[in-house]
Amino acid sequence: MTSQVFEPGFRGGGPVRSIARIVDTVSDRIGVALVTRDRDHGGVEPYDGLSGRWLRRGGANVFYLGTRSLRQWFGLLRELRRQRFDLLYVNSLFAPMFTILPVLAVRVGLIGADRVLIAPRGELSPGALALKATKKRLFLRWWSAVLRDMAVIWHASTPMEAGDIRSVCPWASVEINENQTALPDEPELPSTVNTGPIRLVFISRITAKKNLDLALCALSRVVSPFVFDIYGPVEDERYWAECRSIIRDMPPNARITYHGEVHPDRVRDTFASYDAFVFPTRGENFGHVIAESLSVSCPVVCSAETPWTEVLKTGGGTVVSDLSVNGLRTALQRLAAEGSVERARRRVAAGEAYRSWRAGTRDVNILDHVVGESS
Numbered sequence: 001m002t003s004q005v006f007e008p009g010f011r012g013g014g015p016v017r018s019i020a021r022i023v024d025t026v027s028d029r030i031g032v033a034l035v036t037r038d039r040d041h042g043g044v045e046p047y048d049g050l051s052g053r054w055l056r057r058g059g060a061n062v063f064y065l066g067t068r069s070l071r072q073w074f075g076l077l078r079e080l081r082r083q084r085f086d087l088l089y090v091n092s093l094f095a096p097m098f099t100i101l102p103v104l105a106v107r108v109g110l111i112g113a114d115r116v117l118i119a120p121r122g123e124l125s126p127g128a129l130a131l132k133a134t135k136k137r138l139f140l141r142w143w144s145a146v147l148r149d150m151a152v153i154w155h156a157s158t159p160m161e162a163g164d165i166r167s168v169c170p171w172a173s174v175e176i177n178e179n180q181t182a183l184p185d186e187p188e189l190p191s192t193v194n195t196g197p198i199r200l201v202f203i204s205r206i207t208a209k210k211n212l213d214l215a216l217c218a219l220s221r222v223v224s225p226f227v228f229d230i231y232g233p234v235e236d237e238r239y240w241a242e243c244r245s246i247i248r249d250m251p252p253n254a255r256i257t258y259h260g261e262v263h264p265d266r267v268r269d270t271f272a273s274y275d276a277f278v279f280p281t282r283g284e285n286f287g288h289v290i291a292e293s294l295s296v297s298c299p300v301v302c303s304a305e306t307p308w309t310e311v312l313k314t315g316g317g318t319v320v321s322d323l324s325v326n327g328l329r330t331a332l333q334r335l336a337a338e339g340s341v342e343r344a345r346r347r348v349a350a351g352e353a354y355r356s357w358r359a360g361t362r363d364v365n366i367l368d369h370v371v372g373e374s375s
Contacts, residue, residue, distance in 0.1 A: 001034045002098040003091040006062065008047055009040035010264045011233045013205050014288030015121045017264065018157070019091055021182055023060045026367045032060035033085075035076065035098070037067060042235060067097055077110070084112035086371055089155075093120040094139070107150060117175075117370055118147070119155040120285070124164045127282025127305050131208060144169050155366055157286040158307035164285075177366040181291055185358050187351035188268070188296045194275055195340045197225035197255075200332070201274040201298075203267060203289055204281070206243070207235045211280040211303070211323075216246040216256075218280075218328035224336035225253045228278070231262040231270065272296040275343050276335055280320060280328055281305060297351035301331055311357045315349035 003019050005012035019034075026032055038051035050064040052072045063079075066072050088106050090099040099118070105111040122128055129136055147169070154174045156162035162174045200219075204210045212230065219228055234240045247256050262270055267289070271277060277293040283305040284290070290308045293300050300317035302308060312319050318331050338346075 001032055001089040001091075002095075002102055003034065003036045004095050004098045005041045006034065006036035009037075009043070011041040011043070011205070011235075011261070014284075014286060015091060017181065017288055018121075018286065022366060023062075024058055024182075025363075025365050026059065027365065028059055030059075030367055030371055032367070033080075034060055034062045035065055035102075036062065037098070038064040042233065080111050085114070087115050087117055087367070088113040089117040089119070089367065091119045091121055093118060093123045093143075094136070100143075103147070103150070103152075107146065115370075116147075116150055116152040117155055117366075118152055119157075119366075120161075120165065121157075122161065122283060122285030124168050125161070125283030125285065125305065126164070128209060129168075130282070140168065153370065155370075160307040161285040164283075175366065175370060177364060177369060178286075178361055181288060183291055183295045183358070185355075187294065187354045188272060189351055190272070190297050190344065190347045193340050193344045197227055198276070198336045198338070198343065199274045200226055200228045200276050200278050200301075200335075201231070201271065202228070202278050203231045203262060203270065203293075204279065205235050206230075206232050206240050208239050209282045211282055213239070213243050213246060214280045214323070214325065214328060215278045216243055216250075217325045218332055219254060219256075219278075220246065220250055221325070221329045222333045222336050223251075223253065224333065226255070226332075226336045228254065228256045229274070230256070230258045231260070233261045268292050268296050271298040274298055275347070276301050276317065278332065279303075280323055284308075291354070291357075294350050294354035294357070297347045297354070299346045299350040301328075301335070311353050314353050314356070315346075316353035316357075317346075317350060 005016055007020050010016055023032060038046040051066045053064055055062045092099045103116055106113045148171055154165050154172045156165055156174050156176045159176055162176050165172050165174055202212055206212055250256055271293045277298050277300045279300055280303045287306045287308055290300050294316050300312055302312055303323050304319050304321050309319050320328050320331050
């Protein structure tokens with residue numbers, strides 16, 4: 001099993017938590033060896049005391065690889081060649097060192113694995129493919145041919161992602177597994193009612209895919225007073241500079257603050273103090289932050305490019321089908337103009353939508369499912 005980022009890192013967002021969930025809930029009959037990078041996403045310094053080491057985590061062994069160390073690469077390869085694996089599970093489609101390299105190693109027999117399972121983690125959504133589109137299209141012509149020849153299996157987090165995979169690779173054999181989160185069954189209900197200006201929040205990685213600039217442009221046209229707080233690691237400095245430029249030109253009714261990163265352990269507590277989560281993402285394979293927001297009864301104002309559309313329509317928030325400045329502005333202005341009673345009602349409805357969704361999720365581990373079927 002490979003992943004570019006794993007705990008104690010957290011800047012990789014939802015996939016880090018998905019992989020932790022898989023590792024922590026797999027049955028005892030399956031042995032897991034996870035290879036990951038020795039530092040967080042975008043990090044310069046390795047984790048303290050972990051680089052080049054195997055660490056036991058429950059029933060799994062995790063190796064933290066320093067990718068610039070030839071000694072670590074050769075030591076890892078020597079260790080992996082001592083056994084044959086039932087399955088190589090990679091958590092990306094495009095990662096050079098943690099997907100392409102290990103898959104090719106299996107292809108040429110350098111590493112022994114009976115099958116390959118690929119989780120693209122949202123990389124094949126239309127919104128994601130639209131970013132650096134030419135480069136991705138050219139690469140996929142070659143890479144999809146390699147994967148088809150190997151008869152790989154694909155892991156989709158939702159039926160929506162399964163459709164994205166098949167739209168790019170019509171021949172794909174796809175397993176859908178939604179065991180993505182360790183969130184509670186019952187939502188946390190709001191304890192207070194905000195009687196002041198509406199409090200809006202954005203919590204995510206700051207990249208073009210998450211569409212923060214669209215949220216800011218839409219909010220610049222909202223005439224009611226509002227608070228908009230932004231949390232998340234800056235992955236693209238140029239993009240963040242564009243966002244800051246929009247913030248500088250905001251009207252007097254806006255109060256916007258960037259609070260930096262928020263640790264995953266604090267995300268739900270942070271959502272709990274807001275009236276709505278503004279998330280016009282270009283595409284999500286799952287959307288952990290949406291689940292986390294709903295789990296504390298914080299409604300979500302979201303694009304239609306996520307698997308949460310039906311949940312949000314039943315009371316979890318607002319789905320913006322017209323993902324333009326005016327389309328998003330209309331939805332946000334309507335919320336900003338509401339009174340405290342209506343805001344409280346929306347929060348209760350968001351909690352109820354979360355409860356219904358949680359009751360319908362199946363708790364099946366993807367490794368148990370795939371490996372178990374072949375046993």
